[in-house]
Amino acid sequence: MALNSQQTLQNKAISSEMSMEELSLSEMDFSEDSDQKKKLANETKNWMFPFILVTSLFFFWGFVHNLDPILIPHLRKAFSLSDLQSSLVDSAVFIAYFVMALPAGYIMRKYGYKSGILIGLILFGIGSILFVPAANSLQYIYFLGALFVIACGLTFLETAANPYVTILGPAETATKRLNFSQSFNGLAAFIAPTVVGPMILSGKNLTEAEMASMPPQELSDYLASEAASVKMPYLILGLIILAVAVIFYFTNMPDVKEEDKEGAEGASFRAALKSMKLRWGILAQFFYVGAQVCVGSFFIKMATTTAGLEEATAAKYLGFFGLTFMLGRFAGTFLMQYIHPRKLLIAYTIINIFLSLLAITGTGIIVVYTLIAMAFFMSIMFPTIFSMGIDGLGHNTKIGSSLIVMAIVGGALLPPVLGLISDITGNIQYGYTVPLTCFAVILLFAFNGHKTNKA
Structure with a gap:
């Protein structure tokens, strides 16, 4: 016991x-x-506020971009421009992307994303404020100059913000995160024409005969009032942008410099362009931006000529175009949880090919609804092409980002082609063969752009 x-x-x-x-x-x-x-939790806290701040940039550049479709008919009227001449608004904007993309990429490789964002915001703000002296001058070329300065700033912002969003946070959700941030482009696309559009568009549409019969002083006053309507919106926008630049300056922004440390000597354009994904991405982005700008910039002209809408009513429909674009971004981000982004891109592109055919052959208000539907299915294309294009570039990511941003020059070169077709044929609908062709190229990218180089 x-x-x-x-x-x-x-x-x-x-x-x-x-x-x-x-x-x-x-x-x-x-x-x-x-x-x-x-x-x-600390890591999330470290990148969450910068992510929110950078996402706001998507709204701001979306806002100013979606004032361009308002500016085009406004300046066409104020300066008696042809469709081809009015399309130079887009050319002034998107040529800046081509010119400034490489300098923007170089500065960010050397000084980091935050420096690129600050430079972009300062140029954006100054360019917006330049609309005041441009309006006072009554010279179309000065408006184009102010737009060029704005676009130089946007080049820095887009070159920085698009890859920065993919880096801020988990790698496996990078594409969805970029689509979410790009969704705020869509929000801006709704607000800009709906809220600011009526401030710029006077609703007065005088024929050439009516203007010719007006006394010189009365005609001068009319043109001056048309030009002056852009002053206040762009001045306020410029001041807001400069205030945002101050916030960025005092915010601690995590930067990713390991890429350069890993292989600063190995990062080169030749090395980056060895990627088949990047080469396809550059081509696809060129045609996508060209398609988006063509559809959006000539929306009001299409609405007034094919459906007989008044200018102010057409601007409201343009707001719905932007709203649909925004909803498409959010819907696309949601669907990507269940459908691979590349497969969704294929489906959306095929739908837009059929919608382009309907825009060319349709009549009446159905054409307006068709263009609005196209916005929904274009919504995911830019961020999806971008993220697919820079996938796997490693320390060449910033170079690849710059090259894809340079491809935005499609927005400068393709709208004048649409305008020229419209001027020659006298039918704006025939010009929509340009976006039809663009979507065909994007479809080829969707089928082939995900492939890696063969050994």
């Missing part, structure tokens, strides 16, 4: 000791798990 009691006490002691060890291990595991959660 004594032996049994002693054995029992020993067993209890051992059991107690084991329980303490298990408890100690359990506490250790809990402690490690807690530390890991704290670490993840």
Whole structure:
């Protein structure tokens, strides 16, 4: 009995000791798990506010871009321009992307994303404020100059913000995160024409005969009032942008410089262009931006000529065009949880090919609804092409980003082609063979652009 009691006490002691060890291990595991959660929480906190701040940039450049379709008919009227001449608004904007993309990429490789964003915001703000002296001059060329300065700033912002969003946060959700941020382009696309459009468009549409019959002073006053309507919206926008630049300056923005440390000497245009994904991405982005600008910039002209809408009413429909674009971005981000982005891109592109055919052959208000539907299915294209194009570039990511941003020059070169077709044929609908061709090229990218180089 004594032996049994002693054995029992020993067993209890051992059991107690084991329980303490298990408890100690359990506490250790809990402690490690807690530390890991704290670490993840801190990491999320570190990138979440910068992510929100950078996402705001998507709204701002979307806002100013979606004032261009308002400016085009406004300046066409104020300066008696042809469709080809009015399309130079787009050319002034998107040529800046081509000119400034490489300098923007170089500055960010050398000084980081934050420096690129600050330079972009300063140029954006100054260019917006330049609309005031441009309006005072009553010279079309000065408006184009102000737009060029704005677009130089946007080049820095887009070259920085698009890849920066893919880096801020988990790699596996980079495409969805970029589509989410780009969704705020769509929000701006709704607000800009709906809120600011009526401030710029006067609703006065005088024929050439009416203007010719007006006394010189009355005609001068009319043109001056038309030009002056852009002053206040762009002045306010410029001041807001400069205020945002101050916020960015005082915000701690995590930067990714490991890419350059890993292989600064290995980062080169030749190395980047070895990627088949990047080559296809550059081509696809050229045609996508060309298609988007063509459809959006001539929306009001299409609405007024094919459906007989008043200018102000057409501007409201342009707002719905932007709203649909925004909803398409959010819907696309949601669908990408279940459908691979490349497959969704294929489906959306095929739909837009059929919608382009309907825009060319349709009549009446159905053409307007067709263009609005096209906005929904264009919505995911830019961020999806962008993320597919820079996929796997490593330390060449910033170079690849610059090259894809340079491809935005499609928005400068393709709208004049549409305008020229419209001027020659006298039918704006025939010009929509340009976006039709663009979507065909994007479809080829969707089928081939995901492939890697053959060994």
